[in-house]
Amino acid sequence: MICPFILIRMHDNFIVSASFCGANLEKEGLTLKPTTEMNQPLSNSVLKKQKVTQWKLARKSFQKHWQLYLLIIPPVLYFIIFKYVPMIGTVIAFKDYNVVQGIMGSSWVGLKHFEAFFRNPVAWDLIQNTLYLSLYQLLVTFPLPIILALTLNEIKDGLFKRSVQMFTYAPYFISTVVIVSMIVLMLSPRLGIINQFIELFGFEPVNFLGNADLFRSVFVWSDAWQQTGYSAIIYLAALAGVDKQQYEAAKVDGASRIQRIMNVDIPGIMPAIVIILVLSVGNLMALGFEKVYLLQNPLNLSTSEILQTYVYKMGIINADFSFSAAVGLFNSFVNLILLVLVNYLAKRISGNGLW
Amino acid sequence: MDENIKSSKIRESFTDRIFLIGVYTFLIIVLLIVLYPLIYIISASISSPEAVMAGRVWLWPVDFSLEGYTEVFNNSDVMRGFSNSIFYTVAYTVIAVVLTVVFAYPLSRKSFYGRTFLMFFIIFTMLFYGGLIPEYLVVKNLGMLDTIWAILIPKAMAVWQIIIARTFFQTSVPEELVEASEMDGCSSLRFLWSVVLPLSKPIIAVLALMYAVFQWNSYFDAMVFLRSEELFPLQLELRELLITQTESGVNMDIAEQQKREQLANLMKYSLIVVSSLPVLIIYPFAQKYFVKGMLIGSVKG
Numbered sequence: 001m002i003c004p005f006i007l008i009r010m011h012d013n014f015i016v017s018a019s020f021c022g023a024n025l026e027k028e029g030l031t032l033k034p035t036t037e038m039n040q041p042l043s044n045s046v047l048k049k050q051k052v053t054q055w056k057l058a059r060k061s062f063q064k065h066w067q068l069y070l071l072i073i074p075p076v077l078y079f080i081i082f083k084y085v086p087m088i089g090t091v092i093a094f095k096d097y098n099v100v101q102g103i104m105g106s107s108w109v110g111l112k113h114f115e116a117f118f119r120n121p122v123a124w125d126l127i128q129n130t131l132y133l134s135l136y137q138l139l140v141t142f143p144l145p146i147i148l149a150l151t152l153n154e155i156k157d158g159l160f161k162r163s164v165q166m167f168t169y170a171p172y173f174i175s176t177v178v179i180v181s182m183i184v185l186m187l188s189p190r191l192g193i194i195n196q197f198i199e200l201f202g203f204e205p206v207n208f209l210g211n212a213d214l215f216r217s218v219f220v221w222s223d224a225w226q227q228t229g230y231s232a233i234i235y236l237a238a239l240a241g242v243d244k245q246q247y248e249a250a251k252v253d254g255a256s257r258i259q260r261i262m263n264v265d266i267p268g269i270m271p272a273i274v275i276i277l278v279l280s281v282g283n284l285m286a287l288g289f290e291k292v293y294l295l296q297n298p299l300n301l302s303t304s305e306i307l308q309t310y311v312y313k314m315g316i317i318n319a320d321f322s323f324s325a326a327v328g329l330f331n332s333f334v335n336l337i338l339l340v341l342v343n344y345l346a347k348r349i350s351g352n353g354l355w
Numbered sequence: 356m357d358e359n360i361k362s363s364k365i366r367e368s369f370t371d372r373i374f375l376i377g378v379y380t381f382l383i384i385v386l387l388i389v390l391y392p393l394i395y396i397i398s399a400s401i402s403s404p405e406a407v408m409a410g411r412v413w414l415w416p417v418d419f420s421l422e423g424y425t426e427v428f429n430n431s432d433v434m435r436g437f438s439n440s441i442f443y444t445v446a447y448t449v450i451a452v453v454l455t456v457v458f459a460y461p462l463s464r465k466s467f468y469g470r471t472f473l474m475f476f477i478i479f480t481m482l483f484y485g486g487l488i489p490e491y492l493v494v495k496n497l498g499m500l501d502t503i504w505a506i507l508i509p510k511a512m513a514v515w516q517i518i519i520a521r522t523f524f525q526t527s528v529p530e531e532l533v534e535a536s537e538m539d540g541c542s543s544l545r546f547l548w549s550v551v552l553p554l555s556k557p558i559i560a561v562l563a564l565m566y567a568v569f570q571w572n573s574y575f576d577a578m579v580f581l582r583s584e585e586l587f588p589l590q591l592e593l594r595e596l597l598i599t600q601t602e603s604g605v606n607m608d609i610a611e612q613q614k615r616e617q618l619a620n621l622m623k624y625s626l627i628v629v630s631s632l633p634v635l636i637i638y639p640f641a642q643k644y645f646v647k648g649m650l651i652g653s654v655k656g
Contacts, residue, residue, distance in 0.1 A: 064537070067544035072473075075458035075512060079477060082509050085493050086485025103492065116623030142443040148385065151378045164382050168389050169642055173634045175572030177590045178627050181597035182392060185623060193395060196410045225389065230645075237650050257371045259401070290575045294598055306485070315488040316579055330487035336482065 038240060093326035106322075113326035121239040122310075130306040130331075133292070134284040137220050142280055144228045146273065150261055168229025182295040183222050184209065197265040219304075227246035234276065235269055242268035282339035307331045371426055378649050400424070400624035404617035407624065423625030426618055433626065435585065441633075443588050444570045447507050451566040452559060454512050459520035460547055465530060487579075492533035494580055505580035506588065510573075519648055523558040524551065561648040564641045568634060589630055597623050 003154045045179060062069060093113055095106040117123050148168070155161055159204040170181075186192050195205040208214050246264045255263065266273075289308040307327060315324030394414065399407050403418035461467045462474060488508065499505040518588055528551055536546045550624045552559075574590035581587060634641075 004520070058468040061466055065464070065467055065543045068467065068540060068547075069465075071457045071544070071547075072461055075454050076473075076476075076510075078454065078512055079480060081497075082490070082493065082511075083480040083485065086489035087480075087483055088485075089489030089492055092484055092489065102496075124595075133504065151381055154375065160382075164386050165436050165527045166642065167386060169391070169645075170638065171389060173568060173638055173641065174631055175575050175590055175593075175634075177593045178574075178631055181623060181627055182396060182595065184598060185627075186392060186395070189410065191410060191620065193410070193413060196413070225392070228385075229389065233646055233649055256368060257374050280521070286519065293575075296592065311487055312579075317493060319490065325486060326487040328488055332484055332486060339482070 093329045097322040113323045149232040153239045170228035171226040212300045212303040215303045224351035238269040238272040271352045281342040308317040394488045400628045408617045423621040426622040427625045436589035440589035447570045463521045463524035487650040497576045501582045
């Protein structure tokens with residue numbers, strides 16, 4: 001096998017394992033054909049003629065672009081090793097994985113780990129926590145960018161508009177660790193600035209992070225603070241594309257600004273809204289896990305423990321790989337179902353969808 | 356819409372004006388909410404430890420001092436994390452941009468056989484995610500655990516970035532140019548190197564900024580894959596110092612301990628500023644390019 005330039009410099013084990021993983025893939029019957037297999041004739045075909053021309057096309061392309069085919073070997077290998085091998089690796093959810101026997105050698109146990117998870121009373125709490133947090137997040141962070149974009153679109157270009165845009169994008173570039181530190185510092189019960197304001201107005205200080213009931217709000221609203229400006233960009237772009245003549249027509253008809261927003265702007269950006277909604281629902285179970293983990297403490301764990309933080313703790317920290325892979329697989333599965341469902345509904349209702 | 360507003364100034368009705376005032380008020384409130392935490396953190400970081408501890412800082416710096424920053428720069432863990440992070444960010448960005456360009460360019464050429472399959476091949480990975488545990492096992496089996504490769508390689512490409520780059524190549528390197536170069540006997544590689552790359556500076560900037568900011572800000576992979584402290588990136592050091600810190604002076608008298616506590620508290624503010632500085636410096640450029648990247652990506656998936 002040709003070792004492309006990036007791989008040569010890497011760990012020795014890498015090349016060995018790379019070809020090993022490739023072998024695994026073939027065993028599983030996945031047909032990923034990097035380059036050289038492109039010019040194999042596909043014999044037993046019904047539509048022979050069509051296949052022959054396909055083959056001709058492939059051969060011509062390979063002759064012309066053989067250098068490009070060599071170039072894409074490293075990226076293709078990357079996807080196989082770091083995306084497809086883990087996909088196949090999820091079979092350990094149905095096995096009793098142990099390090100000595102490896103993924104393929106370990107014995108099958110069927111749905112044992114799934115049963116163990118659902119028998120555990122913790123399971124329903126985790127599922128509930130995950131869903132509540134995601135839905136709360138969606139309800140807040142989905143409409144806010146639309147409102148921001150619509151209002152920004154109403155005002156004239158100028159210094160004010162540009163500064164609002166520039167400063168609202170800024171928090172997006174701050175890292176999760178720093179955001180969480182800011183939250184911890186500003187909301188701390190004794191020294192935090194927010195509690196000093198609360199005390200100034202004569203109320204009792206609130207232990208925001210030590211209170212399980214407040215955890216979701218802290219998480220969601222800090223997220224809104226960080227993401228709203230950036231998420232508004234896509235709607236602003238969509239608004240810039242709304243037909244100017246419709247505004248004129250609406251004006252001639254004596255429509256007020258609010259009526260123009262309701263009847264011209266919103267229908268104009270509807271396709272963008274639907275696509276973003278479908279994407280957000282598709283990510284419902286995968287949201288902001290890194291931030292949840294950092295915000296966790298023993299006092300708020302009853303609402304802040306979600307499926308993914310549980311997977312991390314059981315899998316990486318306790319090294320219970322098979323069990324946590326089963327929980328993770330369940331999480332991805334729910335996610336996928338949600339995505340397909342929402343996409344179907346969106347297509348049914350508005351005619352727009354991801355596919 | 357601007358011309359419309361000008362031409363119809365007289366017709367701007369009373370309710371519209373009220374509405375517009377409402378819009379401005381809303382945006383001013385949004386601006387204040389976004390700005391306040393940023394200003395507060397910066398002000399606190401350049402105030403004296405006592406003032407911060409006593410809660411006398413609420414908007415502007417009180418008793419200007421740089422003690423927090425001195426503390427940060429004298430902390431060897433932070434400095435080591437800082438240089439590690441610079442290394443990771445530079446190396447990762449180079450690897451990621453090269454891989455992305457090298458993959459996205461062939462995918463943008465119509466005559467490249469297999470491009471539809473390859474597009475499906477990468478988009479499929481957006482829908483199905485193997486999960487944390489299988490990913491961890493792959494890294495482990497490759498012998499990458501607790502090496503720099505665990506940071507540089509497993510996240511080396513992002514599907515979204517490939518789509519952005521491909522869309523860019525499709526729209527800005529016309530098929531006729533490719534055909535003309537082929538007539539002249541120019542090889543694909545030569546064409547990529549001497550025609551496509553010079554044309555692609557904007558997209559390379561977009562990709563480099565996106566990957567660099569991602570790497571600079573990420574902590575999770577380091578937490579999962581790294582054990583040795585010498586390899587920790589800055590964000591992981593920050594996590595320890597800012598969030599999980601439980602250090603307390605035992606053998607100190609109360610005044611000394613209070614002083615330490617004040618300084619440790621102040622240092623957190625300075626640390627936040629120092630660690631966000633590299634991103635803040637590139638922010639003016641980044642903002643433009645990020646917006647551009649997001650718009651290219653949204654043209655066509």
